[in-house]
Amino acid sequence: MKTPENVDAYIASFPADIQTMLQQMREAIKKAAPGAEEIISYSMPAFRLNGMLVWFAARSNHMGLYPRGSGIEEFAVQLKGYKVSKGTIQFPMGKPLPVDLIGKIVQFRVEENLRKGRK
DSSP states (O other), rough: OOOSSSSSHHHTSSSSHHHHHHHHHHHHHHHHHHTOOOEEETTTTESSSSSSEEEEEOOEEEEEEOOOOHHHHHHHTTTSSSSSSOOOEEETTTTTOOOHHHHHHHHHHHHHHHHHHHH
C-alpha cells in the first residue's frame, strides 16, 4: 500500500464495512484526545500530543491499535480476551469495537505524555 496522503485517504482505501470500523476507532481516539494532531506515521493513521500517542490500522482479520507498551500494560486485565503483543492490541473484524476501552487507553496515553512533557 502506498503511503496515504492523510487519514481520510487511508480510511477511503478500504471497503465500506472496514471504513465504518476505522471511523469508529478514529472517533474514539479523537474524543479521548481532543487536542491531539491527526497524522500519518509509518503509513498508518496516528495521533500526536506531546509526542506520539497511538496508531491504528486495518489488517486482514483485525483492527490494530498501537498504544505503546505502557498502554497495554496498564490495561492488561481489561484486554484479556484480545490478542495483544508488546505494542499491539488486535480487535477482531466483524465484532463491535470496545470504544469505551479504547478511549480509556488513549486517555491514559494522553496523561502519560503530558506528565512526560512537564518533566
